[in-house]
Amino acid sequence: MSLAPLSLHKPNYLSVSNTLRSWLLTTDHKRIAILFLISITFFFFIGGFAAVLMRLELMTPHADVVDKEAYNRLFTIHGVVLIFFFLVPSIPGVLGNFLIPIMIGARDMAFPRLNLASWYLYLIGGIIVLTSILIGGADTGWTFYTPYSSVYSNSAVFTMAVGVFVAGFSSILTGLNFIVTTHTMRAPGMTWFRLPLFIWSHYATALIMILGTPVLAIAVLMVAVERMGVGIFDPALGGDPILFQHLFWFYSHPAVYIMVLPAFGVISELVTCFSRKRIFGYTFVAAASLAIAVLGFLVWGHHMFVSGQSAYASMVFSIISFTIAVPSGIKVLNWTATIYKGRVWLTTPMLYAFGFIGLFTIGGVTGLFLAAMAIDVHVHDTYFVIAHFHYIMVGGTVMAYLGGIHFWWPKMTGRMYPEGWAVFSAILIFVGFNLTFFPQFLVGYLGMPRRYHIYPEEYQALNILSTAGASILGIGYLFPFTYLLWSLRRGPRAESNPWDAAGLEWQTTSPPPTFNFEKTPIVTQEAYAYELVSQEDDLPGRPNPTEGEIPVLDAPPQEDQP
Amino acid sequence: MSLKRLLSRTLPLWAMLTAPTLAWAQTAPETFGRPTTVPVNVFDGSASTDTMFNFVTWLTLSVLVAVLITLVIFAVKYRYQPGRRSIFIHGNNALESVWTLIPTIILAVIAVLSQDSWSQMKNPPVNPPDEPIRVRIIAMQFKWFFQYPGPDGEFGRLDVTRMNIKSSDVKEQAGLDPTDPASADDIIVGQLVVPKDRTVIADMISIDVIHSFFLPNFRIKQDAVPGMTTRVWLRSNKTSAEVVGTNPNQPLATYTADGEEVVITDAKPFDIVCAELCGNGHYTMRGLLYVVSEQQYNQFLEIEYAAAAAGGEDDGYGY
Ligand SMILES: [Cu+2]
Ligand SMILES: [Cu+2]
Numbered sequence: 057m058s059l060a061p062l063s064l065h066k067p068n069y070l071s072v073s074n075t076l077r078s079w080l081l082t083t084d085h086k087r088i089a090i091l092f093l094i095s096i097t098f099f100f101f102i103g104g105f106a107a108v109l110m111r112l113e114l115m116t117p118h119a120d121v122v123d124k125e126a127y128n129r130l131f132t133i134h135g136v137v138l139i140f141f142f143l144v145p146s147i148p149g150v151l152g153n154f155l156i157p158i159m160i161g162a163r164d165m166a167f168p169r170l171n172l173a174s175w176y177l178y179l180i181g182g183i184i185v186l187t188s189i190l191i192g193g194a195d196t197g198w199t200f201y202t203p204y205s206s207v208y209s210n211s212a213v214f215t216m217a218v219g220v221f222v223a224g225f226s227s228i229l230t231g232l233n234f235i236v237t238t239h240t241m242r243a244p245g246m247t248w249f250r251l252p253l254f255i256w257s258h259y260a261t262a263l264i265m266i267l268g269t270p271v272l273a274i275a276v277l278m279v280a281v282e283r284m285g286v287g288i289f290d291p292a293l294g295g296d297p298i299l300f301q302h303l304f305w306f307y308s309h310p311a312v313y314i315m316v317l318p319a320f321g322v323i324s325e326l327v328t329c330f331s332r333k334r335i336f337g338y339t340f341v342a343a344a345s346l347a348i349a350v351l352g353f354l355v356w357g358h359h360m361f362v363s364g365q366s367a368y369a370s371m372v373f374s375i376i377s378f379t380i381a382v383p384s385g386i387k388v389l390n391w392t393a394t395i396y397k398g399r400v401w402l403t404t405p406m407l408y409a410f411g412f413i414g415l416f417t418i419g420g421v422t423g424l425f426l427a428a429m430a431i432d433v434h435v436h437d438t439y440f441v442i443a444h445f446h447y448i449m450v451g452g453t454v455m456a457y458l459g460g461i462h463f464w465w466p467k468m469t470g471r472m473y474p475e476g477w478a479v480f481s482a483i484l485i486f487v488g489f490n491l492t493f494f495p496q497f498l499v500g501y502l503g504m505p506r507r508y509h510i511y512p513e514e515y516q517a518l519n520i521l522s523t524a525g526a527s528i529l530g531i532g533y534l535f536p537f538t539y540l541l542w543s544l545r546r547g548p549r550a551e552s553n554p555w556d557a558a559g560l561e562w563q564t565t566s567p568p569p570t571f572n573f574e575k576t577p578i579v580t581q582e583a584y585a586y587e588l589v590s591q592e593d594d595l596p597g598r599p600n601p602t603e604g605e606i607p608v609l610d611a612p613p614q615e616d617q618p
Numbered sequence: 619m620s621l622k623r624l625l626s627r628t629l630p631l632w633a634m635l636t637a638p639t640l641a642w643a644q645t646a647p648e649t650f651g652r653p654t655t656v657p658v659n660v661f662d663g664s665a666s667t668d669t670m671f672n673f674v675t676w677l678t679l680s681v682l683v684a685v686l687i688t689l690v691i692f693a694v695k696y697r698y699q700p701g702r703r704s705i706f707i708h709g710n711n712a713l714e715s716v717w718t719l720i721p722t723i724i725l726a727v728i729a730v731l732s733q734d735s736w737s738q739m740k741n742p743p744v745n746p747p748d749e750p751i752r753v754r755i756i757a758m759q760f761k762w763f764f765q766y767p768g769p770d771g772e773f774g775r776l777d778v779t780r781m782n783i784k785s786s787d788v789k790e791q792a793g794l795d796p797t798d799p800a801s802a803d804d805i806i807v808g809q810l811v812v813p814k815d816r817t818v819i820a821d822m823i824s825i826d827v828i829h830s831f832f833l834p835n836f837r838i839k840q841d842a843v844p845g846m847t848t849r850v851w852l853r854s855n856k857t858s859a860e861v862v863g864t865n866p867n868q869p870l871a872t873y874t875a876d877g878e879e880v881v882i883t884d885a886k887p888f889d890i891v892c893a894e895l896c897g898n899g900h901y902t903m904r905g906l907l908y909v910v911s912e913q914q915y916n917q918f919l920e921i922e923y924a925a926a927a928a929g930g931e932d933d934g935y936g937y
Contacts, residue, residue: 124898197895203844204827204896208759291845292778297828298843331696337709362830362839362893364848367740371733378725385721386714388685393713395692399704402697410689417685421678424725428674428732430667430739434837437830437893501671503657503834505893508901587706 068470068567083168084570089154090468091175096142096149097537099182103138104530106130110509111492111526117513127509128195129211135198136216140223141182143453144311147318148230148265149178151460152258154468156234158561159252161243161579163571166236167229174229181223188215197507199308200275202289202300206282214283217276224273227314231265234258243560245579249342252559252583253335256342257321260349264310264317267353272307275300301363305356313352315449316416317345319456320387323409326459327391329557330406331398334584337390344383351380361432370429377427384420388413403555404478408459411486415451419444422497437507440500443493451489458485458536465540466550470567473536473543481535488532491525558585657834658861660854660888660909663742664837666735674728739838742817742851750817750851753810756792757822757829757842758783760899762890763792764810767800768923774801778825793825805922809887809906811870813915814857822848830894833907835861839893854909859885870908872921875928882918883910 069086072078079087110130113121122130153171157164165171188194194216196205205213238251238259278288279300287293289300320341328335335341357365357373391413400406422444426432435441465473495518504515511519553562558581564573581588659668696704742750754765754773767773774794781793788806795801812818822831824842831850832839840850862885869884890905910918 124901128895128898128900195898199895201828201895208827208897295845297845332704334706334708336707337714340709340714363828363841364843364846367736371736374732374736375729378729379722381725382718382722386718389717390714392685392688392692393707395689395696397705397707398692398696399698399702400693400696402693410693413689414686417682421682424678424728425671425674428670428728428735430664430732430735430837431671431674433739433839434664434667434671434834436839437832501656503832503889503891505832505891507895510901586704 066565066569068565069570070470070567072570081172083164083172085153085157085165085168085171086468086568086570086572088171088175089150089152092145092149092153092178095175095179095182096146099137099141100533102186103134103142104533106134106137107526108530110134111523113509114511114519115523117511117516117519119510122509124509125195128197128507129189129193131507132194132197132216133189136185136194136220139198139311139315139449140220141178141185143315143449144227145178145230146315146453146457147322147460148234148258148261148314149175151254151322151457151464152230152234152261152318155464155561156237156255156258157241158564158568158572159255159559160238160241160246161560161573161577162237162241163573163576164241165233166240167233170229171233174226174233177226177229178223181219181221181226184219184222185216188212188219191215199304200279200300201304202279202282202297203291203295206279206288206300207290207292214280217280217283220276221273221280224269224276227265227269231262231269234262235266238262243577243579246560247579249339250579250582251342252321253324253338253341253345254318254321257317257324257345260345261314261317263346263349264314264352268307268310268314271303272311275303275307278303298360298363298365301360302356302365305359306353309356309359310349310352312445312448313348315453317348319412319416319453320345322456322460322463323391323412325557325559326405326409326463327394328584328586329463329555329559330401330403330409331395332401332556332586333394333398334582334586335390336393336396337386338582338584340386341390344386347383348380351376351383355380358427358432361429362436374427374429378424381420381424381427388417388420403462404473404475404482405459405463407479407482407486408455408462411482412452412455412459415447415455415486415489419447419451422447434503435500437505438500439496439504439506442506443496443500446493446496451493455485455489458482461536461540463555464561465543466554467561467566467568469544469547470550471543471547472550472554473547474539477535477539481532481539484528484535485532488525488527488529492522492529493525495519495521495525558588559583658856659835659837660856660861661833661836661838661852662855663738663851663853664735666738667837670728670731670735673731677724677728742819748816750819751812753812753818753820755810755820755822755831755842756806757824757831757892758792759826759897760892760903761808762810762831762892762903762905763788763806763808765792765794765804765806766919766922768803768805768926770800770803772800774798774804776823776825781825803923803926805919805926807922809870809908810890811882811908811910811915811918812852812854813912814854814909816912816915817851817853819849819851822850827896828894829892829896829903831905832891832893833888834891835888841894856909857885857911858888858907858909859883862886862888870910870918872918873925874921875925880917880921882914883908885910 069084113127192212194213195211196209196213238255282288287295289295289297324335355373355377357369358377361370462473462478499515499518504511550566552566752767756763756765765773775798777793777795780795782790785791792806822842824844829842830839831842836852838850838852840848864884865886866884870882871879872882873879885908887906887908890907892900892903
């Protein structure tokens with residue numbers, strides 16, 4: 057049993073080379089993860105800046121910050137950039153790329169070069185979208201509804217659609233890599249039911265990426281083609297505008313699960329580690345991920361109850377939409393049961409996990425209103441819907457992403473972040489988030505439509521609350537950005553397993569060497585074997601590192617990594 | 619660092635964050651006194667929608683509160699304490715089945731109830747007490763027009779190629795085909811006028827992009843889609859004056875063939891809101907729905923039909 061940390065003078069994946077070329081031509085999944093981390097952070101701030109301007113505009117019922125043209129472009133930028141260039145690649149691109157090979161005991165992804173190509177496609181798509189913003193931006197909203205987008209809009213829709221199209225291929229390649237890697241690269245002894253739930257949820261995500269993204273690509277490509285005069289969706293040219301909505305939501309509803317399934321995976325890791333417990337009902341949680349991936353493809357019509365689709369189709373979509381609440385509910389209950397009789401260590405990642413469970417539950421139960429057709433008719437295209445999906449996508453995915461970034465930061469960078477500041481900003485983000493989005497449920501039920509920059513005066517009080525919350529949320533996001541950067545140089549050096557966690561990724565050094573493990577690990581335990589992790593330490597304070605005592609892996613010294 | 623110390627150390631920061639909030643609140647003090655209430659529902663066909671909404675609200679609120687309280691209790695009760703260990707539980711199939719089955723049953727109940735309120739909203743009563751009123755809703759960037767079929771009960775044909783947005787005559791704006799005999803007695807107006815307690819069946823078309831016909835007071839929303847006809851039905855159990863009051867300065871008036879102004883009512887209208895992004899003027903696409911008494915409705919139509927028969931130009935707006 058030689059699990060002592062690898063000696064620090066050996067090069068890790070970061071120190072092995074520092075030339076620009078070594079970064080831009082890297083095929084190391086960990087370096088690609090860092091490339092994604094940098095680029096999605098950039099796009100996060102672009103999309104966030106658009107949100108700041110929108111919230112400022114909405115502070116009063118009049119147009120005093122931007123005019124109608126600018127406002128329509130702002131919400132389009134906000135949606136397109138944050139969905140396709142932040143949320144979709146966030147957890148898979150950064151944490152998934154970094155952790156999947158390490159968690160299954162592999163030395164890299166199955167297709168390292170495709171992995172790099174996926175980042176380049178993402179970047180090219182991003183540059184095209186930035187270009188479209190610079191040449192005037194699109195004003196169709198991220199939903200690109202035809203025939204407005206394909207015929208009537210007098211804005212840079214074509215360029216933006218091409219950008220989204222290209223970025224879609226990045227997502228497809230990522231999904232392909234995840235699936236093949238999980239099938240073929242698992243270390244000896246890493247059976248399917250020993251896989252961490254992070255892997256299961258990324259596997260389910262990858263299925264959606266591969267099966268759904270091509271349909272989005274087709275839909276936006278057809279919009280681009282129709283802008284060149286070929287009739288597809290415009291009824292004046294013999295087309296059907298509703299067809300676009302079917303194609304768009306066939307991807308874009310499952311895309312919600314592309315964004316939130318990886319978050320489920322992160323939360324399963326955080327809750328087990330900081331409750332010092334095995335996950336409650338492993339098979340149920342894993343199966344729920346797959347059930348969500350499958351059912352997610354059958355509910356897109358719930359976005360179209362008022363679109364003019366058949367009333368009977370709506371009834372079927374409504375029923376299936378209710379069923380998808382069941383696996384999501386199972387997850388929440390299993391996480392709660394995992395905490396039961398655990399030993400809850402309230403670190404920053406665990407705070408984010410608690411925040412996630414609470415906010416995701418709010419987002420989930422408000423989804424029931426939208427699945428019930430008659431209620432949806434009233435709140436459709438109002439701020440109620442805006443609040444609902446921000447609770448899922450920001451309250452859910454962004455919380456989990458930040459929790460995951462804090463949890464694995466020591467592994468990725470070899471440095472600890474400052475816990476006091478991190479706790480403070482987690483609380484700030486939680487408060488700011490709720491103040492921003494909760495009033496939107498109310499103002500939406502009152503009838504305030506989305507995509508209006510001028511609105512009746514009686515809605516102003518709730519809008520002021522929302523804008524005030526957004527300012528707290530915005531400042532809250534700047535803190536982690538600042539102290540995480542600071543920690544890169546000044547943070548205390550991280551041990552290989554600062555959280556005393558059971559996952560395979562904690563058995564290698566922080567940061568890991570280029571090929572992840574000095575010797576191919578042999579797995580003899582299921583994931584979350586926290587009964588085997590020492591509990592002798594006395595908190596508060598960090599638990600004592602106990603590497604020598606964890607028989608999770610058994611690495612025979614003769615088996616050398618080639 | 620303890621939370622208390624953390625909060626006290628960062629006091630200036632909290633002050634910094636609340637200051638702008640308070641400043642904003644000062645910019646519109648009257649706003650905070652203004653009552654923001656849910657729009658009164660005047661449509662019997664969506665009464666069950668409100669019942670459902672309240673039911674789902676209470677149900678989900680109790681589930682939510684239960685989950686949140688459990689989380690807080692667990693976080694406190696099972697917090698990291700020296701000497702106390704976590705207890706290992708691998709799962710419990712019976713428990714999993716229970717918390718799969720119970721939500722499934724609850725969801726099935728909501729799903730069934732929502733089918734019922736959906737069909738009430740979608741289907742006008744089979745045997746209405748009297749003949750339903752038929753109107754055609756015409757949506758275009760960025761206004762709503764309403765076509766009444768005239769005494770012959772038939773809608774005249776609309777022809778996109780005849781549309782002339784710059785015309786001062788709404789019939790020409792909407793492209794009503796004068797060669798269609800059914801067109802002769804039709805009127806097209808800029809506000810929807812219907813009587814209280816009568817079933818109205820409205821077929822909806824759009825002549826450019828997708829718009830959405832949203833009546834907050836009726837809990838109704840339906841997209842107007844180019845290339846197809848969609849339908850809503852409505853019936854108001856109150857006049858708009860009873861709900862939103864009156865404004866004598868801006869009454870609903872109409873003009874006889876001789877150009878004489880006749881005031882129908884000083885009621886304020888219900889809002890018609892466009893809920894689907896349709897272009898730069900989307901937010902301006904507000905329509906007016908007057909629900910008036912049967913006599914006022916008949917008077918309105920008589921004058922409009924007489925004016926149409928006289929062949930006068932029609933600006934479509936009563937005021
Ligand atoms: Cu959806
Ligand atoms: Cu509109």
